[in-house]
Amino acid sequence: MKAELIKKQVITGKDTLYVFRCPEIAEKALPGQFVEVKLSAEFFLRRPVSIFDCDGSETISLLVRSVGKGTEYMLSLAEGEVLDILGPLGQGFSLPAEPGKCLLVGGGIGLAPLYYLAKCLKKQGNDVQLFFSPRRDAQLLDAIDNDQFPAVIAENRKDIADRLPQSIEGMQYVFSCGPEGLLEQTALECIKKDIFCQVSMERRMGCGIDLCKGCVVAVYTENGLEYKKACCDGPVFDAKEVAFHEKP
């Protein structure tokens, strides 16, 4: 699909918000889904990027950290440029059937898919809180309307271990995206407390549409350990399902 870049906003020294006009994607996008962005002929593969925000009819926003050649190239894009973007792709977060207390646990640029989720949860009448780490990345929160979403900010990994259990206490639904260590901590805490938890898994992808079978995540199934694919079975998985340290 053709997507016109209508706004580019620097959020931090390494993170940029890109707003694209693309009704075909905006009309269908669900929180936790992603798009595959085609850059220039220099780049052989598309880049998978989480949907950060969506107005439901015209625009989608992508919050992108410059970590490699592709994401650095994106910085050179000018407003008005038209890109080829495929989406929305993948299985997103499951919204609760009944409104309740929700905690979103984001690590660094893992915040990206949680904002649209937060807005959808809020609209549904849920109580939404944010747990974010690490503090050095807290400027990322400038990309969101954080008056609406009170945030606990952890300093570092040790601080997460100290404070995450308390933040999860009393929650009914927990959703997380970020480094795998954080996802695992979140998953374990929720499993112990028997709280519904979903995690968004990041993998290198070849195509994003299940052609290459590349983006595997090890999961527990009734048949034992199996590989599922982040692009079509995920990127969002039930926290109980993910095998963080085992392979089939």
Add this chain to the structure above:
Amino acid sequence: MKNLETKLGRAVFRNPLFGCSGCVGHAYELAPYTDLSQYGGLSLKTVTYLPRVGNPADRICEVTAGCISSVGLPNKGPDDYFANVVPKALNVLDPDQAIVSVAGDCVEEYVELCERVQDLFGNRIAAIELNAACPNASHGIGYFSRDAKAASELIHAAKSSVDLPILYKFNTNFENYLEVGKAVSDAGVDAIFTTSTPMGIKIDIKTKKPVLGNTIGPACGPAVLPFGMLRIWNLYKEVEVPLIASGGAASWRDVIEYMLAGASAVGIGSAHFATPDIVPGILADLKEYMEREKLDSLTGLIGAAHR
């Protein structure tokens, strides 16, 4: 009237553009993003005699002018494949397009898979692809691509077991590939489908570790086009049977170049990853080329650079 019909041994395809096994899923994953009717043939992802979980993550990463990947032929084995995968693929492909790709550890395993394919889908597919480029537990990677005698025995055994046309998916990255290509040709295979993807490695400079879970993997994409071209150029001089080229082709120009080097048909592989609707565009471009060059058929181009 433009005629793109492509005859490969006993098989006749509607045009010379093929989807390569491993890059087009099982066709049904690709169907929402393209017009599959524009493919001459499409090879489904390979089924192996025993189920395989495939390689650990990461399985694919970008490199300059291409990607390297090592997926490891994941599949749930023949029972699941024949009951669920092939029937679903045949819902989106016509019988003259569908190619079922099989791999075994030894001749007997290949033959048993071929017989099952013929029994179950014999009148609903165009050909069987013997994947001889894959890992081989007993003899190491690409055994049937680097042992001329084994390759010849495999073709003879497959041909005497089934009537379906046989394509040989052949890894040309071994020193004796011309010898093996000739043996396969002499054994009467319907066509040789080359894969000319040399092994590569990508090291993450942050983690200081190889990116791929399998450490190394074949390199694909435009970077390998000239190497694939040379293999086709050389094979064309040695073998009697038609060649399906693959390796880096992503445009009508690449297709014409491969034909001039000696290919009768061209497989489009990893270019699907970024451009899943690539084949209808290439086909339209080929038709425009024929119009400009006042050609009714492309067959006159096959091997023309040798003349």
